[in-house]
Amino acid sequence: MVELKDLLTGGQVQRVTRWSEDVLHQPTAPIDVFDERLHSLIQNMFATMAAADGVGLAATQVDQSLSLFVFACPDDDNHLQVGAVINPTVILPEGNKRHLVSEDEGCLSLPGAYAPLARPDQAICRGLDHNGEPIEIIGTGLLARCLQHETDHLSGMVFGDRLSGRSRRHLYADHDALAYRYPDDWPISPKRDFDPSRHA
Numbered sequence: 001m002v003e004l005k006d007l008l009t010g011g012q013v014q015r016v017t018r019w020s021e022d023v024l025h026q027p028t029a030p031i032d033v034f035d036e037r038l039h040s041l042i043q044n045m046f047a048t049m050a051a052a053d054g055v056g057l058a059a060t061q062v063d064q065s066l067s068l069f070v071f072a073c074p075d076d077d078n079h080l081q082v083g084a085v086i087n088p089t090v091i092l093p094e095g096n097k098r099h100l101v102s103e104d105e106g107c108l109s110l111p112g113a114y115a116p117l118a119r120p121d122q123a124i125c126r127g128l129d130h131n132g133e134p135i136e137i138i139g140t141g142l143l144a145r146c147l148q149h150e151t152d153h154l155s156g157m158v159f160g161d162r163l164s165g166r167s168r169r170h171l172y173a174d175h176d177a178l179a180y181r182y183p184d185d186w187p188i189s190p191k192r193d194f195d196p197s198r199h200a
């Protein structure tokens with residue numbers, strides 16, 4: 001058995017894929033082998049998420065079409081929850097327990113842009129941990145949104161797919177305005193603070 005804490009360090013930062021690249025828009029394959037290769041992928045994903053200053057990262061965002069995401073995200077009590085989930089499914093509240101909250105959402109694969117999106121304020125995520133053991137994460141606050149966003153990624157959906165056409169156009173305009181800050185291999189190359197051509 002490998003401990004989660006041993007996967008939080010030692011990874012190599014990978015390039016984050018961008019919306020419109022095929023890997024982000026197709027369903028992923030389930031994982032059934034829990035070996036060193038998987039653990040090394042998880043390490044790389046934690047390193048990449050930290051370098052990109054994200055709260056969640058799907059395997060498709062490091063160009064692997066596999067059903068896996070990592071997260072390091074605060075819940076409603078501002079308690080940081082950290083983990084890796086393999087082959088996840090999300091269960092959302094129904095009936096009078098279902099409350100939608102609209103908050104700004106962003107994605108490391110469309111860096112710099114945010115749009116309000118209504119989602120249920122709670123989500124339970126079930127799947128397997130890095131050793132293949134069943135886990136359940138109860139998500140509230142930002143973590144509820146993160147669990148839904150990352151599980152969407154693994155079915156080939158990005159949050160822009162959930163927006164109206166008008167809202168999506170605003171989102172792309174915001175991204176285009178800030179795209180110069182993100183080199184193509186970001187976060188291997190760091191974010192630029194300003195556009196040299198505009199400040200020459």
Ligand code: NI
Nearest residue numbers: 106107108109
């Ligand atoms: Ni995303």
